[in-house]
Amino acid sequence: MANMINITIDGKSCPAKEGEFILNVARANDIFVPAICYQTKCSPTLACRLCLVEADGKQVYACNAKSKDGMNVTVNTPNIETERRAIMEVYDVNHPLQCGVCDKSGECELQNYTLYMNVDKQNYAVKDVNRPTADWGVMKYDPGLCIVCEKCVTVCKDMIGSAALSTVKRGADALDKDYKANMPKDAYAMWNKLNKNLIGFDEDSCIDCGECIEVCPVGALVSSDFQYKSNAWELMKVPASNPYSSDCTLLYYEVKHNSIEKNTEDKIYRVTNESHYSSLSGAARFAFDFSNNATKDEVEFGKAVDAVKNADTILFNSFITNEEVKILQNIKEKTGAKLVNNDALRFKNFMKSYSEVSGNSFYNGTLEDIHNSNFLVSVGSYLKSDAPSAKYAFNNAITMNKGAGLYFHSMGDKHIEGFGKKGKNIETIANKPFTEDAILYFILDQFGKDLPLEVEEFLSSQRENRVKTVTEMIKEKVVETVVDEETGEEKTTTKMVPKKVSKEVEYTYTKLLDLIGSDESLLETIETMLAKKDTYSLIIGEDCITHPNSSNIAKLAALVEKYTEFKVIVPPTQTNTLGVSLLCDLDSEVSGKTVGYNVNADYQLSALGDGHLDMPVLNQQEGTFVNIDKKVIPTNAAILYNGYELNDIANEILDIKKENTIDYTAEIFDNIEFDKLENRYGNDMVEYRGYSLSQDSVDIRNINVVCGSNSLEIKENEYIIYNANPINQFNEFTAVANQLKDDIVALYISDSLKSALEVEVGDKINISSNNSELTLEIRVDVNLVGDISYIPTFDKTIDTKSLFDTTRFSIANLKKV
């Protein structure tokens, strides 16, 4: 942990972490330093040079100059003001005068700083070059507007982990030589660089998260869907939380009225976020364009009340607020109906086994812990689609903290291999399916201290001493005889010469590596990676929770928390999986008459509008979720909803009169009213969002873990298929969002499997597993490595899930049709 120091900025004493960038210290202390190109938590690009300040008498860039105790900083000096004004003049050179129609107008940093620096005349000029616009799928790039601040490049690489953007040559004329001699130096250097570059795009690496759109300070990168739809100042920002995954990231639904006649009918035009604090997945950003335009159908409402009252089982998923969950639990207590939610039950059982070993109610890590680590391990998570925020944090930590990481997943993923500096500090291990228990034992073997006897005995039984040949450099003494040319005298000289030698060394091997499907090279990799590492995080993914032996895996993960220095994070699988698992007595078996809340059943309450009675979509609801960080986080309604809600049904059944669903907020967890919950970040980087649940002690039970890897045995002509979440898809709602719609349900295979199966993209393939049979089209995923294929979809009309049982892996025959 960094030491706390004090620096002075413009006469104000500011506490700072030793080495913290001056810009961040200034911002945390509400001191304004002009800056365009710096993206918090990413590497400084040093493109704009606006953040010039004077520190202890020397001009430095505040975004990459580190604080030292007692440092004295001045934000404005006459020279710095001259530089900044010239920089803004340069930025305005050849910038098209299209603010009237530009999407960024009103929130454009170029506009703001041009006014702020009083740029009212132009001293500089260079011939413009043709800069054609480009269509990059979810976004459009207008190089005419681009100021080459490289924020998009940086966020894509340092945060998102895609590295899909880079600078490319602009092909412009060189600047007039006189400028170099006569204009302010930083302004010239900035311009000279800007004038050589534009931004290029690699489609195969892009995961359509849209974070580059968010960080672009001008209108150069805009959402294709939003382009020319609205001015920024017409939109009202509604703070809410990501409804699609358990990061529950803060987002803003930006809404305005949809028609002049009906002023009450708002529509969401776009979703934005606070990119300096947290990043959004593509689903959170682009899957917003549906809502339920229900009206109050009294007859159907009566039927719904009867159906719920008489239901033997209520089925639901975890895309639901805590308040609705509380309502369902109250209904259960009154009517005796079973509550069935397999997602939350699996997680609840997992955490129960975990807590019985760790002694605490929750895993001990948070997303911030991942960000702050320098050695990271992910086990059993198809990270880029299962838990985007955890993936961002993983990549960000490797990139920014000189970190290193191990990624264990049965499907090889080139996307993950590209993390960090050209993938040098990440090792991806395509472990055999269902060997997550062996991986966790391996982590205990490598990192555990004072392990319980039975665990230590098992690990010892797996160890064996082996010998390997290593090459090392030694210095060898070489004696040389030389003859003096003049005297003919012989002389001997001695010198040390470097020499490569091979030698045999003993090392400890563990047979766990055989189970995992790895080898001894992993031991060497870890040894190299661990140099100067002191902060550890472990992500336990969905494959562990759905593992045939998940209770065992949970206990092993808890042992890692207890007997190593790893912080452990178990991302809840759906948005409010954790909240549901805490608030409900869940049942496992479905019986009798069923009612489904956003789930198929005899009687269906549906926010998708395809059931018997309509319900509000999550963007039409106020309420709370429990997120990955074990915090109760509020979300808000962006769109008006005029139909009936679960609360109305509960009022009838429970014979009470609660006006709003959020009347239940004060009845759950810490009993805090909804309106008292904050949802914002402070300049000091502190998250003021909801409240944290307390970590309670849990009685420790018998550890009793076993290593019974259930490896999948495959025969000739059989292949393993994986039940993957598609990128940016989390449920049936994201599947119907216009910008993310699954146009085709397909089997995704690697290039190598395409050759092995002798198929082409677009061919039809018959997939038959033990559970069912389907014919789908073939697609190639260029990032996929190996022979495991996957079927990513939430399309309700094709039952791909039936190919699998309760786990994510299945064995199937694949036959070209």
Ligand code: SF4
């Ligand atoms: S596209 Fe936007 S964020 Fe990227 S370099 Fe250009 S101005 Fe900066």
Ligand code: SF4
């Ligand atoms: S959408 Fe996301 S992945 Fe694609 S270029 Fe932008 S930041 Fe990178």
Ligand code: FES
């Ligand atoms: S913010 Fe420091 S150089 Fe741009």
